[in-house]
Amino acid sequence: MRHTRILARVGAALALVVPLCAGAVAAWAAAGETIFTEHFSSPVGGLPPGWTGSGKIVTDTGYGEPRSLRIDDTSATSYPGARSKLIAVKPESFYDLTLYTHTDHAGDGGVIRVIVEQFATTPSQAVGDRIGLRWLDIPVTRTWRLNTLNFTTAGRAASIRIGLYPAYVGVEHQGRAWFDELTVTTAASATDPLLDATGDPVTVSSVVNDPQPMSPGIFWNRMPEAPADAAVSERSLWSYPLLRRHFLALNLAMPRVVRAAHDTMEANALTTSKYVQAPKTGDVITPEAQRVVAKDIRYRPIVSPHPYNTGKYTPVYYPRRTQDYLADDVEESLLPVMTLTGDAAFTARAGELVAFLRYSQWTADGDNDFNRLEYPAEFTATPAYRGGWDSMFNWRWLDAYGYTWKLHEPDHHVNADVAKAMVRAFELTGDRTGLDAATEFVTHQIPRYGWHTGLWQGKRYYWTEYNPSGGTNPKLDATDNVQALVARAAAMVGHHRQDRRMLEYARGLLWYCVREWVSDGRWYYDGAENPMNQRAAISHDMAVLIPLLDTAAYLLKAGVGLDDALPTLTRAYEYYQEARVHEVGKSPFRAAPFNRIHDGQGAKLAPEWDGQAWKVTAFFTANRAGTGLTVADVPPALSPAGSLPGTFPVTVTKLIPPQSTTGEWTAEEHTFTATPDQLRAGVATGLSIQPGDLFRLSYRVPGEPGAWTSMPTAAFGFRLGNETRTVRTTVPSPAFPTVATADTYISLASRLSLPGQASLAIG
The missing domain is CATH 1.50.10 (Glycosyltransferase)
Incomplete structure (x- = not known):
């Protein structure tokens, strides 16, 4: 009789305690089959049969009659709680868990938590790996409170285990709570709001689910x-x-x-x-x-x-x-x-x-x-x-x-x-x-x-x-x-x-x-x-x-x-x-x-002979904001007759993309005079960078036509707060020359990464 009376009260109160998201069913689904109930009546002084953990059944208070489960949390390093035996469920099915709780003090800021763990193992098997998890955080109240947790089982779920904790969300929280009239029933449909990974509602509407293969x-x-x-x-x-x-x-x-x-x-x-x-x-x-x-x-x-x-x-x-x-x-x-x-x-x-x-x-x-x-x-x-x-x-x-x-x-x-x-x-x-x-x-x-x-x-x-x-x-x-x-x-x-x-x-x-x-x-x-x-x-x-x-x-x-x-x-x-x-x-x-691209991406092209000298070009795409851009490179000696001048111009160009598909890239050039040693150490440009900025380093060195055999990387550095960040370029191998040039660099990147031209004739 006691159980019947409690269920009637639950049915009358549910609409008052369940938050609904937009588009959710406003009326509570009809109560279905009760698959589990625990009145916490016996044994007094212990846990119900099959339960493990902390807590004991007491006779000083209860929701309907003076018996309930009391759990005390006096630990600052763990979560004392009680866990039920495994309860058989069906996969991909809807369930309602109802439970009464109260406490006689507010503790130090924690909440009462009810956890439902899902397992692929049946109650007759040893507990396996957890495959699903839902929980409900309950405010501490000094009077008995009805709480409802709606949950859906996973595709392989065969059992659940219920955990009750008096002082959760931070092991430093302590307190005690009483639990009574725990019931799990089947539900006709999902009535719970869509929840994110932390259990907070996600407000959606006009939901349509048609789970079937279609033509x-x-x-x-x-x-x-x-x-x-x-x-x-x-x-x-x-x-x-x-x-x-x-x-x-x-x-x-x-x-x-x-x-x-x-x-x-x-x-x-x-x-x-x-x-x-x-x-x-x-x-x-x-x-x-x-x-x-x-x-x-x-x-x-x-x-x-x-x-x-x-x-x-x-x-x-x-x-x-x-x-x-x-x-x-x-x-x-x-x-x-x-x-x-x-x-x-x-x-x-x-x-x-x-x-x-x-x-x-x-x-x-x-x-x-x-x-x-x-x-x-x-x-x-x-x-x-x-x-x-x-x-x-x-x-x-x-x-x-x-x-x-x-x-x-x-x-x-x-x-x-x-x-x-x-x-x-x-x-x-x-x-x-x-x-x-x-x-x-x-x-x-x-x-x-x-x-x-x-x-x-x-x-x-x-x-x-x-x-x-x-x-x-x-x-x-x-x-x-x-x-x-x-x-x-x-x-x-x-x-x-x-x-x-x-x-x-x-x-x-x-x-x-x-x-x-x-x-x-x-x-x-x-x-x-x-x-x-x-x-x-x-x-x-x-x-x-x-x-x-x-x-x-x-x-x-x-x-x-x-x-x-x-x-x-x-x-x-x-x-x-x-x-x-x-x-x-x-x-x-x-x-x-x-x-690989934490701070940016860089590429140093193979040297290009322009008929009079070797042209060296490197590109840098910034992946964050910074100040004090520097450029560094080791000028190549590309022929026995080649000798580096005492100083030579080094050009750093910021390339600005067009806004339209028919527009052209524009350039902001900054030219510096540097010695070979200064370029090796890094030439300060005074430029700031923003994510997505593209820079080109270029300079020319004397030499004779011929084949290059090796090439060190170039480096682009910048200040990020109090740190100096450096991005080193990739370089090609002489054994695998690329078709990339200073003129084709952007178009090649487009071809490799962005959508190809739509084919209008394709039906």
Whole structure:
């Protein structure tokens, strides 16, 4: 009878204590099945059966009758609390937890906290790793207070554990609290507001969730068209400081590094790679065996375990992440160095890997040449995979959200990276098949992952699921980096196809990521729609930021205004520029690419013979504000007859971008007279710098025509507060000369980093 009376009171009071976000259901969902209840009646002086931790059942007070659980926190170094036994739940289901609390003193500023931990293990199994977390902070009150926590279980959740703490948020807080009438019931729907990673509400409205795979016609026709703003499309992309500071540079050392990486992979090539395990040294894949060429597969792709350095998920070789060897800013990427050098070997190898990606793409009739010919025993024609690539799964993987990936199944966020590589191949080679392949992917694979949208700050956002949608698949699996990767693919294809629905989807995915950053102050792994969000996992921040920068460039090129998003992207960029976002052992490190471009980027070109002397040129793109710019270089001795004059002019030019696509760069020249020793030590220019500023150092030295054999780096220094910062340039290798000159530096950076010209004739 007591339990029935309490439930009636709970039902009457719920609407008064639950904060609702805009767009949330105003009426409380009908009470469902009670899956757990604890009256804290016995044993007096101890904890209920199965509970652990601190606290005891007392008889001096209670909500309905004078019995309740009292927990005292007198520790300044820990959080005393009581934890329930494991309670069975269903995955991706909605629950309401209700509980009465009170205290007889306010302690020293802490709060009462109720925590719900989620586990993939059942109550009959040992507790495994926590896969989800929700909590409720309760103000301290001297009278009994009804509290409600609404939560949604994760895709793999099989049990929960409830924790009760009297004085939380800072171990220095102390106090005691009483707890009574703890109940968990099923709910008909999610009635809790959208919460960020710290548990604070995120106000959204007009939310529509349709978690099912759709035909491309239904999905894309459901999308509005992004407006085209001529003022945006006619503005030079280099006029945006954020794009200049990140993209306006050339890494002239890349050709040598890429050649060395691919030579190593060729030297360790496998005649037989299929179903072969990579050798290990301890827990690490032997370095020379981590990524190797497979001679037994058409187009000689690069195969690796996964991850390539540990084989944690699978130690078996497979052609995965081929896109990284084509169009990523890493030491193996061929398309950038092909463009920088015009080298035939780079061009041929890039062509092989692009051909392999065409070979491994699923077709309209569900065929896949790579899967069918190379792994025939594992091939099944699957039309639903149309446009995707067989690029990862040679093992069946149960992911953290509860979906098991099938052998050879495409996943759209990794495949979105493949689409990027194919579009870049089209832009840099003119081969339209790359764009066609990427279009197939965006058109047919994205609709498999459900339709999710809403309004935040009055503007529409979209999000796409981590796993294919529909049926019993996980559906509450929003992940920040997935939104960014898919946004980039949609923006790139939308730009070239002039498809304003794809552009709108890319814009809305970007807006979702802006919402996540504003809400959380960084990009955690999970999104707010994901019940695992409050684990605040840190791992893929750069896999959000870098794709969003690309996405922004393509949207702006297509005339999609981003005035609302660019300030947040800039703040996020500067946060990660400073933040040491991961921990390796006890040594924090700055995530790539900021380990390389923290203060700026520089490149020193190969010396150019102008008919009378050697011209030396170096460029510097600033990535922060500073004062007192200095330039330093070692003047080369380029021929036996060459001799350096006692003094010579050194010119430092600030290059100012045009505001429109038809405008010209302008120059502010500052010329100084320096001795060779002064240039080696650093010439003070007196100039200040701002993020995105581009400077050119140039001077001439006498000599004779001939070949240069080596070249030291140049250095650009500046003052940042009381510190002196120095950025050293990359330099080319004589063995891998580049086509970069003082006149082509900016155009090459544009070609390598910014959207290619839209192809008007492409339908």
